[in-house]
Amino acid sequence: MQMIIANRLIDGRVVFLDDSGGWVNEIADGSLLVSQQDAAEQLNAAQRAVEENEVVDPYLIDVAADGGRRRPVLVRERIRAFGPSVGLVPQGLGGN
Amino acid sequence: MYRYDEFDHKLVAERARQFRRQVKRRLSGELTEDQFKPLRLMNGLYMQLHAYMLRVNVPYGSLSSRQLRKFAHIARTYDRDFGHFTTRQNIQFNWIKLEEVPDILEELAEVEVTAIQSSGNCVRNITSDHYAGRARDELADPRVYCELLRQYTILNPEFSYLPRKFKIALTGSPRDRAAVALHDIGLRMHRNEAGEIGFEVLVGGGQGRTPFIAHTIREWLAPEHLLSYVESILRVYNMYGRRDNMHKARIKIIVNQMGIDRYRELVEADWEQIRDSVLKVPQAEVDRINAYFAPPEYECLADIPDELNDVRARIPEFDQWMAANVAEHRIPGYSIVNLSLKAPGMPPGDMTADTMDAVADLADRYSLDEIRVNHRQNLSFVDVRQRDLFTLWKELKLHDLATPNIQSVSDIICCPGLDYCNLANSRSIPVAQDLSRHFVDVDHLALVGDFTINISGCMNACGHHHVGNVGILGVNKRGKEFFQLTLGGSSDENAALGDRLGRALPQDEVPAAVETIVDTYLAMRLDGERFLDTYRRVGIEPFKQAVYSPVQTRAVA
Numbered sequence: 001m002q003m004i005i006a007n008r009l010i011d012g013r014v015v016f017l018d019d020s021g022g023w024v025n026e027i028a029d030g031s032l033l034v035s036q037q038d039a040a041e042q043l044n045a046a047q048r049a050v051e052e053n054e055v056v057d058p059y060l061i062d063v064a065a066d067g068g069r070r071r072p073v074l075v076r077e078r079i080r081a082f083g084p085s086v087g088l089v090p091q092g093l094g095g096n
Numbered sequence: 097m098y099r100y101d102e103f104d105h106k107l108v109a110e111r112a113r114q115f116r117r118q119v120k121r122r123l124s125g126e127l128t129e130d131q132f133k134p135l136r137l138m139n140g141l142y143m144q145l146h147a148y149m150l151r152v153n154v155p156y157g158s159l160s161s162r163q164l165r166k167f168a169h170i171a172r173t174y175d176r177d178f179g180h181f182t183t184r185q186n187i188q189f190n191w192i193k194l195e196e197v198p199d200i201l202e203e204l205a206e207v208e209v210t211a212i213q214s215s216g217n218c219v220r221n222i223t224s225d226h227y228a229g230r231a232r233d234e235l236a237d238p239r240v241y242c243e244l245l246r247q248y249t250i251l252n253p254e255f256s257y258l259p260r261k262f263k264i265a266l267t268g269s270p271r272d273r274a275a276v277a278l279h280d281i282g283l284r285m286h287r288n289e290a291g292e293i294g295f296e297v298l299v300g301g302g303q304g305r306t307p308f309i310a311h312t313i314r315e316w317l318a319p320e321h322l323l324s325y326v327e328s329i330l331r332v333y334n335m336y337g338r339r340d341n342m343h344k345a346r347i348k349i350i351v352n353q354m355g356i357d358r359y360r361e362l363v364e365a366d367w368e369q370i371r372d373s374v375l376k377v378p379q380a381e382v383d384r385i386n387a388y389f390a391p392p393e394y395e396c397l398a399d400i401p402d403e404l405n406d407v408r409a410r411i412p413e414f415d416q417w418m419a420a421n422v423a424e425h426r427i428p429g430y431s432i433v434n435l436s437l438k439a440p441g442m443p444p445g446d447m448t449a450d451t452m453d454a455v456a457d458l459a460d461r462y463s464l465d466e467i468r469v470n471h472r473q474n475l476s477f478v479d480v481r482q483r484d485l486f487t488l489w490k491e492l493k494l495h496d497l498a499t500p501n502i503q504s505v506s507d508i509i510c511c512p513g514l515d516y517c518n519l520a521n522s523r524s525i526p527v528a529q530d531l532s533r534h535f536v537d538v539d540h541l542a543l544v545g546d547f548t549i550n551i552s553g554c555m556n557a558c559g560h561h562h563v564g565n566v567g568i569l570g571v572n573k574r575g576k577e578f579f580q581l582t583l584g585g586s587s588d589e590n591a592a593l594g595d596r597l598g599r600a601l602p603q604d605e606v607p608a609a610v611e612t613i614v615d616t617y618l619a620m621r622l623d624g625e626r627f628l629d630t631y632r633r634v635g636i637e638p639f640k641q642a643v644y645s646p647v648q649t650r651a652v653a
Contacts, residue, residue, distance in 0.1 A: 010123060011193035012147035053125040056143065074575060075523075076514055080145050084515035086443055086525040 001065075002033040003072075004046050005080060006058035014080050015055060021045055023055060027070050027081045032063065097160050097466055098243055098389050100208045107251065108205045111212055115139050116198035123195065138218065138256075140211030141197055144518050148192040151214040152204060156224035156242040156266075157185035157469040161456035164467055166207045168452035174200055179452070181437065181445040183509055183560055184263070185223050185469045186214055190516055212250060217258045219249035219330075223265045225273045226470035230432055230478045232424045235285045235293050238268035240386050241322055244377065247385070248323050255330055259337025260345035262330070263302075266295075275471055275587035277301045277310045278563060280347045281329060284589075288316045295322065299329055299359065300351030301591075303557035308348045309591050311356035313363060319382070321367075324375035328367040332359065392464045392479050397429025400482050407486050413500075416538050417489055420500035431482050433463070435475040435492060436499040436507065440532045443525045444510040445473035454495050462488045471560075472509055472548075474502065504541040505549060505614060506532040509560050513553030513570060514577075520553035522570025522577035527551055527606055534607040544614055546626040550585070563587040565627050566610060567594040579606050583613065583639055584631045595636050598644050609643050616642045 004017040015023035016030025024030055033039045039060055046058035062073040072078045079085060100108070115135075122132040136142075140151040152167070167187055171179045174196050175189045182188055192200070204210060214221055222242045229237035245264060249255050255262070265279040276282030282298035294316045301310025317325055329347075336354070338344040351359045408415035423432040435455065438444055447455075455475065459467045462484050463477035470476060475497075480488060492498035501507045508531060511517065513524030528551055535541060550564030561567035567582035579601050582594030601609055614627075616639050621630045631639075 007143055007147070009129075010195050012143060012191075014146055050129070053123065056129050075577065076145070076520075079515060079523075083146065084525075085523065086515050086529060 001063045001070075002039050002060045003027070003030045003063050003070075004033070004042055004058050005061050005077065006046060006049070006055035008055055009053055017042055017046055017049075017058070021049075023049070027063075027072075030070075032070070033060070097158060098155070098239070101388055104208070104247075105205075108208070108210050108212070109202075111139070111210070111251075112198065112201040112205050115201055119194060119198055134216065137216040138213060139197075139201065140214035141192070141194075142215060142518070144190065144516055145514075146191060146516065148194055148197070149516070150189045150192045150197065150200065150211055151182070152187050152189070152209060152211045153214045153221040154185050154187060154209075154469050155246055156222055156228065156239050157226045157471075158228075158239065159467045159469060160207075161459040161465045161467065163207045163209055164452050164456040164459070166203065166209065168449040168456070170200055170203065171449040171452065177450075178446055178448045180443075180512060181447065181469050181473050181475070183471045183473060183511070183558060184221055185226070185471060186221055187469070188512075190512075215261075217260050217262075219245075219252075219255050219258075219262045219264060222246050222249075223263070223274055223279075223471065225267045225269055226468040226476050227273060227423065227432055227478065228268060228468075230425055230427075230430075231269050231271075231273075232426045233271055234268040234426065235270075235287065236268050238266040238283070238285060239389065240382055241283070241295075241319065242266050243385050243388075244322065244382065245326065248326075254327075254334070258330070258334060259339045260342070260347075262333075262347070264326070270589060272587070272589040272591075273470070275560070275563065275591070277589075277591035278303055278307075278560070278587055279310065281326060282310050283322075286316070292318070294318050297325060297329075300348040300356070302346055302348040303560060303562050304346070305343060305555040305557075306346075306349065307557065307562040307593050308352055309593065310348075311351060313356060313360050320377045320379075321371055323377055324370045324373065325363075325367055327370065327375060328363045331366055332362045336362075392466070394427050394430065394479070395481070397427075397481060397483075399428050404482060404485065414486060414489055416500040416542060417498055418485070419542065420504065420538075421498070421502045422485065425479070427479075429482055431480050431485060433477045433480045433485070433488060433492075434470075434502045435477065435497040436501055437474050437497070438501055438507050438532055439496045439499045440506065440536050441529050442496075442532065444508050444528050451495055451497070455497070458488065458491055462491075472503075472507060474507070500538050501541050503546050503548065505535045505544055505547045505610070506541060507548070508532060509548070509550040509564065511552050511559035513551075513559075517553065517558075519556055520570070521555075521572040522553050522579070524551045524553035524559055524568075524570055527568060527570070527579060527603060530603070530607050531610060534611065544618065544627070546628070547614070548586075549610065560587065561585070562593045563591065564594065565631070566613060568606065571600055573600070576602075578602055581606075581609060581613075581643075583636055584628065586628055597636065598640055612642045613639050 061077045266283040284296040297314040298310035299313045464479040468476040510528040514520040550560040551568040552559035552561040553570040563585040569580040581597040585594030
């Protein structure tokens with residue numbers, strides 16, 4: 001499974017593309033893409049959002065189901081989705 | 097502290113207004129991201145993993161309590177209640193909103209602080225010895241020359257589109273606390289044969305994926321020629337720097353490709369044309385800038401070793417702190433106090449807004465309003481009366497800023513790593529936390545003595561891993577984080593790059609490996625040897641054997 005991740009232009013926050021073509025803060029609310037065709041179409045939609053100055057740097061990430069919770073496959077994307085694993089205001093990575 | 101003159105105020109206010117217009121044009125779509133990126137970078141604004149990150153300059157590491165309070169306010173109002181002090185004496189805020197950046201820059205300008213040129217291919221914040229103007233071993237205060245260079249290089253069109261970023265560091269002491277040999281230009285004060293103070297000029301140092309120790313390009317330069325000589329170095333760089341390849345664009349690459357002798361010839365030839373031009377700095381100009389540094393008003397005091405020794409004898413914890421965190425001051429009756437931001441488990445360099453306010457208050461009361469940021473990501477109070485040391489120690493303990501570990505195993509330099517940084521390959525802060533929680537016995541820290549650990553989460557080396565006594569580099573192998581150790585690096589006046597110890601280790605094996613290195617050193621050291629001395633005497637083999645003996649590790653290929 002894949003999802004589209006980006007940063008929102010106005011505040012830089014990590015966002016995910018949802019089923020209605022909007023951008024949401026929570027990975028759980030984003031659109032899950034199961035076919036290559038879906039992924040290509042949604043990436044086009046994301047590119048339009050770049051041109052419309054809504055987001056910057058959208059790309060596809062691999063996501064796996066983990067006990068009913070969506071979990072990006074790469075550490076980097078997990079950190080983007082759930083926040084730093086450390087820090088004075090830790091957000092929690094949800095394991096390694 | 098340096099106070100802005102009328103030109104500084106005007107320039108900084110204009111730049112903040114200009115960036116407000118640029119942000120407006122970006123948000124309206126008039127500017128694309130590609131067009132906007134170089135503009136935001138020239139104002140210290142990055143896009144990181146979670147949000148925009150704003151890097152704010154602390155010129156040559158010197159801050160007033162009013163400025164630190166403003167940082168606390170920025171952290172509280174516009175960010176998530178904390179900031180991060182970096183290895184270039186700057187501060188970074190991690191969750192900044194683009195739409196709020198113009199307001200932040202205006203707030204910073206109110207206290208004479210900017211983010212101008214804290215990023216981009218230009219001359220970055222000029223760094224210096226955090227003991228500048230206070231160290232007992234110093235020839236002269238280098239900050240007036242830092243300021244001269246800052247004024248000359250800020251928004252200077254000739255230096256605004258360099259092939260790559262450009263970092264300058266100065267020290268006025270023979271003991272190098274500013275890592276000048278790891279900079280594009282390093283300036284080290286010393287006397288010539290006639291006894292006059294000038295600069296040894298070093299060029300082409302740097303870390304990153306291709307680390308080099310700088311070469312001496314000129315043994316001694318009169319201070320009046322500082323601007324012209326720096327300009328000539330920059331001009332030759334502008335001409336020959338590799339704009340075709342970002343990874344080969346730093347000055348260190350061309351200096352080392354053409355050789356220092358050829359680079360010197362080019363610089364000297366250019367310099368002959370301009371050395372006696374308007375760039376020659378008259379003493380009157382140095383005096384003018386110096387007048388903007390309000391001199392601290394010292395009381396006439398004497399050193400009080402007997403009183404301090406008495407308290408130290410009664411309170412071992414205070415004694416440990418005095419030994420590790422307090423340094424000599426050039427004025428009798430005063431000391432320099434280092435505030436450790438490396439309490440066990442703390443992310444190195446991070447500080448909450450509340451702690452910033454508390455430190456600002458303490459600086460008002462105990463350090464003539466001034467705070468210094470150092471490249472090891474700690475703070476210093478540089479004007480503390482010796483009779484206040486005991487009271488200050490108790491206050492610092494309340495804020496967890498008195499861990500007696502300066503320059504010890506747990507005083508770790510660490511970049512933000514993959515927890516924040518867009519470039520990182522692996523996390524670095526968790527490794528620093530593991531190590532600082534592992535080495536908590538302060539008697540052991542004192543026994544081990546000088547021992548630097550520097551951690552970077554990628555080969556860009558923001559965590560200075562090449563020059564840590566132990567360097568730790570995070571690498572990513574097939575999606576997993578591993579850590580490559582180097583030994584024997586140093587950033588002082590005898591700077592050296594570390595040697596690779598062996599195969600990279602998984603995170604959970606790093607503390608044990610470092611402990612093995614420490615124990616191996618303790619077993620082999622001769623009287624008075626620091627880790628670095630022992631390492632240079634015995635070489636890497638004993639450490640390699642100890643760490644990679646098969647019963648101890650499951651190192652990966």
